[in-house]
């Protein structure tokens with residue numbers, strides 16, 4: 001009998017999504033919600049269900065909403081943020097920075113951010129709320145990391161422009177995507193549909209990314225450009 005192996009391509013469904021919350025949910029999606037190829041004796045789930053083709057998609061609570069709904073915009077921005085951090089992390093790894101484990105953790109927390117956003121409280125059952133509750137520890141972690149880096153950095157006396165080498169510049173791009181994610185999450189939190197700690201995390205994350213961009217430039221001996229008023 002063929003055994004079913006979850007391959008990275010299948011897990012991409014998990015990474016892409018705000019609706020795939022836990023191992024249980026992942027398996028449920030992989031086994032029951034996706035289309036299957038029955039060629040040969042191995043059943044390979046397809047990544048596409050075609051259910052989004054008409055411009056609607058699902059929240060984790062099962063609501064169908066148009067793709068331009070603020071929930072999907074916020075989910076998309078969070079996904080973009082994780083991708084931007086992923087790229088910055090690659091540049092940082094190339095330079096041997098030791099803080100990349102923090103970026104790994106943050107990418108995981110962003111999955112939890114997505115889960116919380118994908119679960120509008122108005123249509124959530126108790127079990128949804130329990131499974132997608134956002135933890136506060138990641139906010140404290142960011143604050144402690146910011147404080148540690150700041151101790152080593154020269155004080156800010158000018159406006160810094162995104163620069164300072166590839167790691168630093170990529171972290172600045174991630175910072176600006178983070179601020180977009182924060183802007184799109186703000187109205188959802190304000191309407192009571194998502195956890196206020198999600199907005200707090202994103203707000204702290206942009207400060208962390210700013211500080212880390214400066215720290216990366218410092219460690220790489222790269223000059224940060226500063227704002228100068230044109231003559």
Ligand SMILES: Nc1ncnc2c1ncn2[C@@H]1O[C@H](COP(=O)(O)OP(=O)(O)OP(=O)(O)O)[C@@H](O)[C@H]1O
Nearest residue numbers: 017018019048049050051052053057058072075076
């Ligand atoms: N364009 C989008 N931007 C952000 N989030 C999305 C977008 N489309 C869907 N989502 C969210 O991500 C989840 C996974 O995306 P997926 O592409 O599987 O959805 P779909 O388009 O509804 O389905 P399919 O691609 O199989 O037709 C969806 O359940 C929804 O919560």
